[in-house]
Amino acid sequence: MHVIESSVNLIGAGHVGRVLGRLLAAQGGFRIQQVLTRSADSAQQAVAFIGAGSVVTGYEQLQPAAVHVLAVGDDQIVPACEALAQAVPLQGSIVFHCSGALASDRLQAARDAGALVASVHPIRSFADPAAVAAQFSGTFCGIEGDEGALAVLAPALQAIGAQPVPINAAAKTVYHAAAVFASNYLVTVLDAALRAYQSAGIPEPVARQLAQPLASESMANVFRLGAPAALSGPIARGDMATVARQQQAVTAWDEATGALYRSLVGPTTDLAQRKHQNSPIST
Incomplete structure (x- = not known):
């Protein structure tokens, strides 16, 4: 399987996902490949905000990517991960979610499929995504997960102005x-x-x-x-x-x-x- 090293698939594109997508595309050295949300309209809005990516309407349309971001609600992390693992070859890729309350162990389906997993929690209010994206520098991000995933994600976060802070996964709650x-x-x-x-x-x-x-x-x-x-x-x-x-x-x-x-x-x-x-x- 050939995977473009810098490619990112964004699953869920609310305020957090849109901000990370825009910043990773503009400053983090990644290419936003595909965006999947609950509706084509919201995915299109996310693509417009990010300024990159193409809209897909189902997991079966996703292509392999170096990184898969699960920017979904906490109750959707496990089912979204399971659906992703069933639809896309994940061997050698990175899958991370953005929850502040749940640890990366919720991504076991991706790990079982050969991915490295992590969680990245930006410690900000995302009520105004455009303002957050413009003023993201200095934002602390709680990170935990597989060492190989963090070795890629920590420098990427620093590139977009974040300050990664390693946390104990067992104490995530x-x-x-x-x-x-x-x-x-x-x-x-x-x-x-x-x-x-x-x-x-x-x-x-x-x-x-x-x-x-x-x-x-x-x-x-x-x-x-x-x-x-x-x-x-x-x-x-x-x-x-x-x-x-x-x-x-x-x-x-x-x-x-x-x-x-x-x-x-x-x-x-x-x-x-x-x-x-x-x-x-x-x-």
């Missing part, structure tokens, strides 16, 4: 949860703060103004100094009497928010202990 903590749950905690301010009679727009410097300075300190050094407040001072009063008052105001407060006391106490362990001993 925890890795993805880290993004949830850093983004989604952070919003939930800030919502609790805004609602608490409002319970004290402060209008919501003013509450946001009050919370913003506290939140912004805390985040800046975490990223500048690390979490233990950034921690302040009653638990960091060891003022557990104040913590107990706050927990009681918050629970009386809103039971669910009180439970959230209570759930954070233990981890924050552990963080405070690390803070004091790392602090210089005063004499």
Whole structure:
């Protein structure tokens, strides 16, 4: 079987797939060969965005390629991989998916067919694909998989401006949860703060103004100094009497928010202990 070394087939071409396709074609040294999506219209739109490739409407139309990108939803990774393995000779090729939550072991059908497999997860919001493609430089990508696949993909990612970060495949779900903590749950905690301010009679727009410097300075300190050094407040001072009063008052105001407060006391106490362990001993 003869495979053009730089050829790429793109299966699934939502926002992530389109951005990777455009960048790999323009800067990564690859040639987008074929694009397969759920409909010919969406595939044509992807080809127009990428500026390369031809539309196919079924797996049976796919040709052999050096790289196959599965830019599909998490629930479609396994069936898409199985369909690909049945339709195309994969010996010696690379197959990777773009999920942040699932590891490359979901591509076992491709591995069984002789492919090297990996996962590449760009850590970005892809709400505006054109903007992301234009400003992709510096984007971190969590990568894991077969060594031979990563030996090809890591330099390609660097060529399009990404920063590949190797991750432990066994901890892929925890890795993805880290993004949830850093983004989604952070919003939930800030919502609790805004609602608490409002319970004290402060209008919501003013509450946001009050919370913003506290939140912004805390985040800046975490990223500048690390979490233990950034921690302040009653638990960091060891003022557990104040913590107990706050927990009681918050629970009386809103039971669910009180439970959230209570759930954070233990981890924050552990963080405070690390803070004091790392602090210089005063004499």
